[in-house]
Amino acid sequence: MKKLLIANRGEIARRIIRTADAMGIASVAVYSDADAASPYVREAGQSVAIGPADARPYLDSDKIIAAARLTGADAIHPGYGFLSENADFAKAVRKAGLVFVGPPEAAMRVMALKDSAKAAMKKAGVPITPGYQGNDQSLVRLQRAAEGVGFPLLIKAVAGGGGKGMRAVHDAADFQDALMAAQREGQASFGNAGVMLEKLIQRPRHVEVQVFADSHGNVVHLFERDCSLQRRHQKVIEEAPAPGLSETLRHTLGVAAATAAHAIGYQGAGTVEFILDLDAVDASGDPAFYFMEMNTRLQVEHPVTEAITGHDLVEWQLRVARGEMLPANQDALTVTGHAVEARLYAEDADGGFLPSTGTLTALAFGSGAGIRIDTGVETGSVIGLDYDPMIAKVIAWGPDRATAIDRLVGALGGTVVEGLKSNRAFLARLANHPAFRAGDVDTGFIPRHAAELTPPDTVPEIALALAALALVLDTRPGGPFAGSGFRLNLPEERVIRLWSGTVAHCLTVRRAGTRFRLGGLDTVAEAGAVRDGHRIHLDRGGELVTADVIIADAAVEVRVNGQTYTLATRAPARAALAGASDGRLIAPMPGRVLAVDIKVGDAVAPGDRLLVLEAMKMEHRITARAAGTIAAVNIAEGDQVADGMLLVEITA
Numbered sequence: 001m002k003k004l005l006i007a008n009r010g011e012i013a014r015r016i017i018r019t020a021d022a023m024g025i026a027s028v029a030v031y032s033d034a035d036a037a038s039p040y041v042r043e044a045g046q047s048v049a050i051g052p053a054d055a056r057p058y059l060d061s062d063k064i065i066a067a068a069r070l071t072g073a074d075a076i077h078p079g080y081g082f083l084s085e086n087a088d089f090a091k092a093v094r095k096a097g098l099v100f101v102g103p104p105e106a107a108m109r110v111m112a113l114k115d116s117a118k119a120a121m122k123k124a125g126v127p128i129t130p131g132y133q134g135n136d137q138s139l140v141r142l143q144r145a146a147e148g149v150g151f152p153l154l155i156k157a158v159a160g161g162g163g164k165g166m167r168a169v170h171d172a173a174d175f176q177d178a179l180m181a182a183q184r185e186g187q188a189s190f191g192n193a194g195v196m197l198e199k200l201i202q203r204p205r206h207v208e209v210q211v212f213a214d215s216h217g218n219v220v221h222l223f224e225r226d227c228s229l230q231r232r233h234q235k236v237i238e239e240a241p242a243p244g245l246s247e248t249l250r251h252t253l254g255v256a257a258a259t260a261a262h263a264i265g266y267q268g269a270g271t272v273e274f275i276l277d278l279d280a281v282d283a284s285g286d287p288a289f290y291f292m293e294m295n296t297r298l299q300v301e302h303p304v305t306e307a308i309t310g311h312d313l314v315e316w317q318l319r320v321a322r323g324e325m326l327p328a329n330q331d332a333l334t335v336t337g338h339a340v341e342a343r344l345y346a347e348d349a350d351g352g353f354l355p356s357t358g359t360l361t362a363l364a365f366g367s368g369a370g371i372r373i374d375t376g377v378e379t380g381s382v383i384g385l386d387y388d389p390m391i392a393k394v395i396a397w398g399p400d401r402a403t404a405i406d407r408l409v410g411a412l413g414g415t416v417v418e419g420l421k422s423n424r425a426f427l428a429r430l431a432n433h434p435a436f437r438a439g440d441v442d443t444g445f446i447p448r449h450a451a452e453l454t455p456p457d458t459v460p461e462i463a464l465a466l467a468a469l470a471l472v473l474d475t476r477p478g479g480p481f482a483g484s485g486f487r488l489n490l491p492e493e494r495v496i497r498l499w500s501g502t503v504a505h506c507l508t509v510r511r512a513g514t515r516f517r518l519g520g521l522d523t524v525a526e527a528g529a530v531r532d533g534h535r536i537h538l539d540r541g542g543e544l545v546t547a548d549v550i551i552a553d554a555a556v557e558v559r560v561n562g563q564t565y566t567l568a569t570r571a572p573a574r575a576a577l578a579g580a581s582d583g584r585l586i587a588p589m590p591g592r593v594l595a596v597d598i599k600v601g602d603a604v605a606p607g608d609r610l611l612v613l614e615a616m617k618m619e620h621r622i623t624a625r626a627a628g629t630i631a632a633v634n635i636a637e638g639d640q641v642a643d644g645m646l647l648v649e650i651t652a
Helices: 010-022 039-043 061-071 087-095 105-112 114-124 139-149 172-190 247-263 302-309 313-321 401-413 424-431 461-472 574-582
Strands: 003-006 026-032 046-051 075-077 153-161 164-169 195-199 204-213 219-231 234-240 268-281 287-295 338-345 362-364 371-375 390-398 416-418 493-500 503-512 515-519 526-532 535-540 543-551 555-560 563-568 584-586 591-596 609-615 618-623 628-633 646-651
Touching: 003 010, 003 061, 010 026, 010 039, 010 313, 010 371, 010 390, 026 039, 026 061, 046 061, 061 075, 061 087, 075 313, 087 105, 105 114, 105 287, 114 153, 114 195, 114 247, 114 287, 139 172, 139 195, 153 172, 164 172, 172 195, 172 618, 204 247, 204 287, 204 313, 219 247, 219 302, 234 302, 234 424, 247 268, 247 287, 268 313, 302 313, 302 338, 302 371, 302 390, 338 401, 338 424, 371 401, 390 401, 401 424, 424 555, 424 563, 461 493, 461 503, 461 515, 461 526, 461 535, 461 543, 461 555, 461 563, 609 646
Parallel strands: 003 026, 003 075, 026 046
Antiparallel strands: 153 164, 153 195, 204 219, 204 268, 219 234, 234 338, 268 287, 338 390, 362 416, 371 390, 493 503, 493 563, 503 515, 515 526, 526 535, 535 543, 543 555, 555 563, 584 646, 591 609, 609 618, 628 646
C-alpha cells in the first residue's frame, strides 16, 4: 500500500491523512465544490474535484474509483458515513484491483440490514431483542406483528442508523402514522423503506464493543464504550470504558462481540452495539443485554478507545487491509485511565436541537493535558445543510473518570464558536451534571434531565457585571467602544444595555482610578478588571472571579461558575416579543417540506401535526402550539423553505 485515497471528507479525512502520513503512505483527497477550501484538501498529498456542492459526489462510486486510478492510488479508505458500509462499493473497489480498507462484502451484507443481522446473531448464540424481522412488509402484517410484540415498541428502518427511520410507539392508535414516517425516512436516507419491530426497552443503556479481526483468523475486542447520552437517537457524549459495569459483564460483552465478528467471517474494524435493559437485572445485579446492530466500519467515537488502549485504530485498519496480522492479541490489550468525547454540533440545543447553518466567523478550542480535538473545519468554513453539522469532537483523557470529565468541561469552557449556533454550552452542562458524573446514565438521560440542562432563567449580577466590563474593555476594531476615548483616570461613563430574553438590564460603567464603578446593580458596586483575550479576571473587594466572555455580533456570552449566560446587546424584535401567541409559525431551519397535513379553514388543537420538514436527512414535525383555525398556508409539499420563513398562520 503506497498511496491511499480517502473516499470521505471533513474530520475523518484529516484523521486518516494523519495516520497515513505517519506510516509513510501517500494520501489523496476527493472533494465537492463546497469542500474545495477545506483543511483536509490542503493536507492531502493530492486532491481531486468530484462534483457539485452536495452529498452526491461522495456517494458516486464510479467517480471515486476513477479518482483513484487517475492519481495512482492503490487503496481506498471509506471513512464513516457515505459509502463506508456499502457492500457494492467495496466489491467495485476490489474488482478494480484496489485494496478496500474494510471488511469482506459478505460480512457487510449480513450486517447491512438489521433483520438479517439479528438472524445471524441468533444463530451464533448472541442474544437479540424480541420483535419482528420478517420480509412481509404489508401494513396488515406489520400491524399484526405489532400487536404480538406489544406496546410500547420501536419501529426501525432495516437499513437505518443514526436514529434515521426510527420511531417509538406507545399506543396502537399511533402505529400507522409512525410507521409511514419511519418508512419515508428510511427510503430517503438509505433507499430502503423496509422496517422491523422490536420490544421497546424502557430504560436502556447503549453499550458498544470495538472489535478487530484480520485475514489470519484472529479476532480481538478493544473493550467497550458507553454511548447512552443521546438526543433524537443520535449520540452526544461517549466514554470508555463504560461506567458501572461488573467485570463479569464487561468480559461477557467482549466475548459476545468477538463471537459476532467471528460468526460472519469479519475482517478489519467493527463495532458491535448492545442494548442493556436496566429493568431486567439478574441475581448478580447485571442487566440483560441484547445485540442491536454491527457497524462494519470505524466509528465516530473511536478516539476514546484509542485514548484508553494507546493504539491507533486507523493504523490497525491499514495493516489488516494489507494482509498483516493484528498488532496485538487479546492478552496484550489493557485499559489505562478513562476517556470522554463530546460531539460539538452546529445546532440550536435550546430550540429542539434543530440544525444551524452559516459561516464560522471564529473557531477556537480549549486545550490542556489529555485534550484532543478532531475537527474538519476552521474559521471561515461554511456549515450548510448538505453534510453532517458536526463542528468537532472534543476528547478528554484522564487517569480516572472524574479527571477526564473535569478536563472535558474545561475544554468546552475554553471553546469559542461564532457565526452560528452550537451546542457547546449544552454539552458543558451535560458533562457537568451530577447524575452523569455519578455514572447514572441511560438513553433517556437528556429528556429526563431536560429542566436542569436548559439555560438558567435568571442572570446573576456577576454575569451582568462581567458582560458590561468586557464590552468597555473591548478594544478590537469595530468593537462597541473602539476609539471612544475611554482612558485611565478620566471620569467618562458608559451606559451598557443588555437583554436576557425580553428582560432589559441597564448598567453604567465609570472609570475610578484603576478600578471601575458599576451602576444599575444591587451588589457589585466597584471592581478591578483585566481582559486577556476572551478571559476576564475580576476583583471585587478581594474576591477574585475568572470567566470567559465571548463578544459576538449582537450578544455577549458569559461563562462563569460552570454556567453560560447569553445576553443580547440589541433589543429583541417585536416579533420575538410577541412569542407564539400571534399564531404565526416560522420555519425553525432551512429545509424541504415533506408533508402538509392542513388546509385553510381547518380547525386544529395544540399538538396537532401541521407539516413535516426535512433537514440533514432528518424529519422535523411542526405542530400547533394553540387551538385555532388555519388562516393561511404558505407552503406546499416539495417546497424548499428558508430559516425564518412564515409557513402557516393560525387564527385563535
